[in-house]
Amino acid sequence: MNAMLLLVKKLSYDVEEQIFSEVSLAIEKPESYFEKFKERLDERGIDSPIDQLAWISLVDALLDHDLAFELDWKESGLYICDVVDELLDRKKMACMSWEDFEDGEIDELPTSQCLNEISGKLKEQAISLACLDIESDCYVLITVPSSDIDEIMKLAQEAGCRIQDSF
Structure with missing residues (x-):
């Protein structure tokens, strides 16, 4: 399983199936994900599938399920x-x-x-x-057990993203 999907498992708490489904779609069929979530992506100024689509899909899914706050x-x-x-x-x-x-x-x-x-x-x-870095002037905050933070940051790095626990 790739690092992004392992990250989904670590962050999705009690809605793993829903978030896993969204992120998998973004990875496997970015055009389909883009069409399905066009309005959400438009709010971020994203008007076509981008390289970081899986990361944005994870962030937005966590936000939608109140597991993160922007x-x-x-x-x-x-x-x-x-x-x-x-x-x-x-x-x-x-x-x-x-x-x-x-x-x-x-x-x-x-x-x-x-x-x-x-x-x-x-x-x-x-x-x-911790903060999910979406290269914006905002903070996307999450809370996790301190015992998990190093693994979560490492998985994010392996997935080509960044989670930081200092501001």
Whole structure:
């Protein structure tokens, strides 16, 4: 099985069959995938099948199933905490207490610094906050057990994509 499909298995939680189906279509029949998801791809400015179609199909499928969240590059810290809570809840991972961030100082930080602060707090609970790189000015965030992050990043690299756990 190729690295992209192994990545699907690691990231798709309880909707593996649906996501596997979408990504497989993008790999095996890119024209068919493009036609089926033309509207979704159009929103990304993609007007024909591209080399990274399988990667984009994985990202979009994770977004559709609330297993990832696409965040603007200039979001506030407490909003990001809410997003992370939703990602954790979706995968039934431990909820976090954000009391340390409620003084408002995190909202003054640039988004990348906020993400690093939040990531550090999650690591205390053996959870990694990671970003699926789609070469855009946004962050596509996922949460995964820290024990899986190295393998996930390695599979992404083998698949010709990038997942990073620092911002």
